[in-house]
Amino acid sequence: MTLDELKTLREGEVVVLTKVDEKIIDYHYYKIGDELVFYRFNDDISSVDFVRTSGEYASVTHFSYEFCHYIERKIELERNNKLNSLGI
Numbered sequence: 001m002t003l004d005e006l007k008t009l010r011e012g013e014v015v016v017l018t019k020v021d022e023k024i025i026d027y028h029y030y031k032i033g034d035e036l037v038f039y040r041f042n043d044d045i046s047s048v049d050f051v052r053t054s055g056e057y058a059s060v061t062h063f064s065y066e067f068c069h070y071i072e073r074k075i076e077l078e079r080n081n082k083l084n085s086l087g088i
């Protein structure tokens with residue numbers, strides 16, 4: 001996802017982690033395929049907030065805008081997978 005695409009996310013939209021980089025994300029807490037729900041932008045500190053639900057807990061996670069390189073919209077991934085399965 002590009003930064004411009006990141007900035008078009010709407011509250012409640014689901015993204016999927018598609019890349020893990022230990023410099024950015026602690027491997028103990030995140031893995032490829034994890035889903036995060038977009039919450040809000042915090043332009044004061046150039047960060048983006050997502051809600052991560054895991055079991056009983058829901059927590060807000062804060063990432064820099066560079067996080068855009070590690071996620072994709074869930075709906076786009078599902079569409080691409082469907083097209084690939086159809087051979088298109």
